[in-house]
Amino acid sequence: NAGVTQTPKFQVLKTGQSMTLQCAQDMNHNSMYWYRQDPGMGLRLIYYSASEGTTDKGEVPNGYNVSRLNKREFSLRLESAAPSQTSVYFCASSERGERGYGYTFGSGTRLTVV
């Protein structure tokens, strides 16, 4: 099984540009999450979807939007990228609808905003 697949793996954006990070899982998990990871800081939750058709804000949602397209796919959109959004973005999924329990993570998208 592929698990959680994220695309692209790397991206460079100019300030003000927009882009969508894609995430798909093939484990039939109900819950999906978007995190960002910055040097010296722990992973921080941006948005999550406890089940298909629902989305909720995490701890750092400003500047982002999400779409739970179907049970498999959960995308993260940056409408107007800013240098502060330079980070590594991880998508995760879990069978249980609670944060942290047995996450399966993707391999990440390294985003640089110049």
Add this chain to the structure above:
Amino acid sequence: EDQVTQSPEALRLQEGESSSLNCSYTVSGLRGLFWYRQDPGKGPEFLFTLYSAGEEKEKERLKATLTKKESFLHITAPKPEDSATYLCAVLTGYSSASKIIFGSGTRLSIRP
């Protein structure tokens, strides 16, 4: 303020040299504590969940323990392939008030 602190930031050991990583937490109500392993350029990989003080979990050379204020990840006779960053995370609160707080990790390096 809820907080999770991991120490040390980095640890270098000789192959076979046992040691422990620490995760201390200050939260309003612990519901679960998780350990993850992260290899360079990869996403974290789930290792353990601990729910209450006194609980222990083991997997190969790793053993996680939990007290009311901290968790330890003990590594016994490590091998070079155990080199990675180890993350802990704490879940607090219920329903819409629940949140998970990740520590910034301990970077473990095992020399052959």
